[in-house]
Amino acid sequence: MMPDARFFTTSAPLGLDDLAALTGGEVVRRSEVAVTRVAPLAEADAGSLAFMADRKFAAALSASGAGVVIVPPSAVDAVxxxxxxxxxxxxxxxxxxxxxxxxxPILLEAAGPSDVCEDDTVVLEPGVVVGIGARIGRGSRIGANTVIGPGVQIGRDCVIGSGATIGFSLIGDRVKIYAGARIGEAGFGAAGAAGGPVDIPQLGRVILQDGVTIGANTCIDRGAYGDTVVGENTKIDNLVQIGHNCIIGRSCLIAAHTGISGSVTVGDNVMFGGKAGIGDHIAIGEGARVAAGAGVLADIPAGETWSGYPAKPIRQFLREAVWLARQVNRKKD
Structure with missing residues (x-):
């Protein structure tokens, strides 16, 4: 899959010598290949460039269909x-x-209202800027000074607050996004290099399904390669951070100041208390609850309630808290 053409342009194909010049690497095995896109190992095909930087991805490398792979010297034989x-x-x-x-990324150029609005029931308040190729559905209202990026698709009966920015996103019907929210900014990704960290381009999208609510000043990052998805009827409070590649289920409740790191998977009907923090690549099962201030560093099974730092099942956390209090009181006596 290529990056979505509504949001990204793709340059002419690159040969091996072009790739070597761009990367500073050395071609050690040649083929007649023209690279048209980059991709992760698991999704790469004959026209793709992929990479492996860590041995834990050795199995993915051996199964990859990539046309060109960048690897450290020790991994050449595994390609x-x-x-x-x-x-x-x-x-x-x-x-x-x-x-x-x-x-x-396609740069912002303003389009006229007639080019982006489904009909005259769409309201664009003063100062709104909408990029070419965007589309806003019937009955939606866009607040003052909000910026809608090129190619963004917004459904019907949506309400977007003032001063928000939305890019690289597909938004369903009846979605509410409150003032100052940032939807579709680049996720946090950097690769180590001799000259200092290099930003990793974020080539995915944000998908907000029907009935989602996003609180003021909340940030939802677009995917690094795939999508960041928020499921139907999920309600997100103010000042929440959701990292790239997260999949949030349906009808979840996420309270203010929660931070969810990249590539977290959340089931349906999960609840997060305020200031919960979730480590990357964590899976949280359907119906689970994360207490306020919890720091989650391991997967949470469906239906369980976890608390504390590091978070653990709440009964275990409370037993340990009671035991610790008793020890402290004994020492005081």
């Missing part, structure tokens, strides 16, 4: 026989440089 190989001690940073060259 499938049909792929061309570029060696770099900064494989991820090299991949990021190619990604930034091949796939570039």
């Amino acid at each position: 499938p026989a049909g792929a061309a190989v570029i060696v770099s001690r900064e494989a991820q940073a090299a991949w990021a440089r190619v990604a930034a060259h091949l796939h570039r």
